[in-house]
Amino acid sequence: MSVESIESAVDVQTTTDRDGRTTLRSLAAKLPWIVIIQILVVAAILLGVQIAVDSGAVKRIYLASPTQILAAFPQLFTRENLLFHLSVTLAEAGVGVGISAILGIATGIAMGLFPKVHRFLNPFLIWFMAIPKVTIIPLLTLYLGLGFEHKVFIIFLFCYFLFVFNTIAGIKQVQDSHIKVARALGATQRQIIWKVVLPSAAPSIVAAVRIEAATCLLATLFAEIVASKAGVGNLLNKLSGIYDTAGVFALVILVTSIALLIIYLVDLVERRVLLKWKYV
Amino acid sequence: MPAFTVRSLDKIYPGAPPVRALSNISFSVEEGEFIVLLGPSGCGKSTLLEILAGLQQPSGGSVLFRDRPIIGPGGELGVVFQDASLYPWRTVAANVGLGLELRGVDKVQARRLVEEQLSLVGLDGFGGKFPHQISGGMKQRAGIARALVNDPDVILMDEPFGAVDYVTRNKLQEDLIRIWQQRRKTIVFVTHDVGEAVFLADRIVLLSPRPGRIAEIVTLDLLRPRRRGDIELLQREARIYEALRALEPTATVA
Numbered sequence: 001m002s003v004e005s006i007e008s009a010v011d012v013q014t015t016t017d018r019d020g021r022t023t024l025r026s027l028a029a030k031l032p033w034i035v036i037i038q039i040l041v042v043a044a045i046l047l048g049v050q051i052a053v054d055s056g057a058v059k060r061i062y063l064a065s066p067t068q069i070l071a072a073f074p075q076l077f078t079r080e081n082l083l084f085h086l087s088v089t090l091a092e093a094g095v096g097v098g099i100s101a102i103l104g105i106a107t108g109i110a111m112g113l114f115p116k117v118h119r120f121l122n123p124f125l126i127w128f129m130a131i132p133k134v135t136i137i138p139l140l141t142l143y144l145g146l147g148f149e150h151k152v153f154i155i156f157l158f159c160y161f162l163f164v165f166n167t168i169a170g171i172k173q174v175q176d177s178h179i180k181v182a183r184a185l186g187a188t189q190r191q192i193i194w195k196v197v198l199p200s201a202a203p204s205i206v207a208a209v210r211i212e213a214a215t216c217l218l219a220t221l222f223a224e225i226v227a228s229k230a231g232v233g234n235l236l237n238k239l240s241g242i243y244d245t246a247g248v249f250a251l252v253i254l255v256t257s258i259a260l261l262i263i264y265l266v267d268l269v270e271r272r273v274l275l276k277w278k279y280v
Numbered sequence: 281m282p283a284f285t286v287r288s289l290d291k292i293y294p295g296a297p298p299v300r301a302l303s304n305i306s307f308s309v310e311e312g313e314f315i316v317l318l319g320p321s322g323c324g325k326s327t328l329l330e331i332l333a334g335l336q337q338p339s340g341g342s343v344l345f346r347d348r349p350i351i352g353p354g355g356e357l358g359v360v361f362q363d364a365s366l367y368p369w370r371t372v373a374a375n376v377g378l379g380l381e382l383r384g385v386d387k388v389q390a391r392r393l394v395e396e397q398l399s400l401v402g403l404d405g406f407g408g409k410f411p412h413q414i415s416g417g418m419k420q421r422a423g424i425a426r427a428l429v430n431d432p433d434v435i436l437m438d439e440p441f442g443a444v445d446y447v448t449r450n451k452l453q454e455d456l457i458r459i460w461q462q463r464r465k466t467i468v469f470v471t472h473d474v475g476e477a478v479f480l481a482d483r484i485v486l487l488s489p490r491p492g493r494i495a496e497i498v499t500l501d502l503l504r505p506r507r508r509g510d511i512e513l514l515q516r517e518a519r520i521y522e523a524l525r526a527l528e529p530t531a532t533v534a
Contacts, residue, residue, distance in 0.1 A: 177365040184359035185379040199369045277369045277410050
């Protein structure tokens with residue numbers, strides 16, 4: 001059985017480039033096995049939770065059944081004004097990660113290109129990066145209040161440094177021979193930076209974007225849960241405060257879906273635009 | 281007027297202890313000549329080529345290009361590097377057109393010139409591919425096209441065919457001779473392959489290692505086109521092998 005299943009798994013992958021008929025047949029015959037088992041596992045878990053909650057074996061404040069969670073969604077939109085909170089959170093995350101990217105990449109370019117700038121800034125950056133963010137949040141609340149600026153600054157603290165260091169690392173990766181080619185063709189220093197150094201650093205910068213796309217959402221929710229007037233994190237606090245466990249689960253599912261969607265979109269932009277050359 | 285005049289050139293890399301890469305090199309390269317710098321690894325032949333290209337500065341002596349000292353790379357020479365060094369993020373056509381882009385040549389004209397070079401090196405229809413999609417031999421062809429695009433009179437080549445298989449290398453050598461004859465270029469070509477040197481060169485500058493100095497300059501008055509396996513070619517090859525063997529430090533038994 002095990003040997004057979006390995007063979008069939010290999011088949012599914014390799015038959016794709018042979019001819020269409022075998023591909024379809026092997027897909028229909030073999031692939032669903034894994035998918036069916038996956039679906040069964042998920043269904044079993046959901047059913048188990050449903051039964052556990054419905055029968056009263058687990059108290060409702062600890063766990064919500066799938067049907068209760070489904071029922072909580074419409075209430076989130078109507079009673080809790082979810083769209084408003086969502087727009088607040090996404091705006092904070094977007095502005096925060098945008099500012100981090102612009103300033104971080106700029107800092108990284110300056111440090112990557114000029115050793116003196118690197119020597120000067122590096123110790124400061126490492127100090128700031130090392131601060132456990134939680135410890136300065138009370139101070140930040142004092143300085144910036146509970147609103148938008150407060151969130152943006154915290155997101156900045158979470159996201160800025162990776163942009164800086166990945167940009168520097170990318171610039172360090174530029175191949176000597178690539179620069180020689182440009183110099184031999186008479187390129188100016190400026191042309192070398194724009195046409196050789198920055199394109200060489202692009203994959204490393206894009207890797208930072210990919211990580212930050214998920215991190216900025218985490219940072220926003222973290223900041224909102226700690227201190228806020230609005231946003232998904234704020235709503236989460238409120239719902240858990242009133243023991244609306246189904247609502248909390250629904251929010252978690254929603255936020256997870258948004259995170260997945262963002263990762264998918266970043267992936268798409270990377271493949272189609274930023275690093276298109278890698279994927280052809 | 282020779283293309284290059286090199287007089288008592290020295291190159292020393294600072295350090296502890298300093299490394300003497302080239303010592304007292306003197307030779308000249310005539311316009312239209314195909315000259316090969318041949319020697320074992322460590323003889324400084326790549327360093328010498330980069331000095332001719334203006335990518336490195338000599339420590340002593342003088343290097344003149346058309347009677348003027350070489351200050352830095354100016355784009356009037358074409359350079360082909362060992363590993364083709366194409367930019368992976370650019371298509372083949374965009375790689376070949378790099379020199380035109382740097383000079384600000386207008387796009388329509390640039391496209392025409394790029395097409396011309398691609399077809400000269402036998403890469404018709406491959407302009408839209410990325411470097412990782414083409415073979416090693418094709419990458420070198422693209423590297424040559426990139427060096428040709430500014431129409432330089434002189435092309436400097438640093439072991440350009442070292443990393444491709446035997447059959448491809450032979451084909452590339454023949455195509456290079458064709459391009460050289462068609463375009464009347466001056467070529468300085470670095471290699472450690474004796475067969476390649478004898479097949480290509482008008483003159484071979486034989487360098488000895490550590491520090492690199494000129495051991496011998498061999499003039500090949502062989503007819504072109506040359507045929508591989510020709511008895512005269514093989515005799516020249518044998519003589520150069522002998523000269524190379526004489527350069528080796530005599531082995532001492534410890």
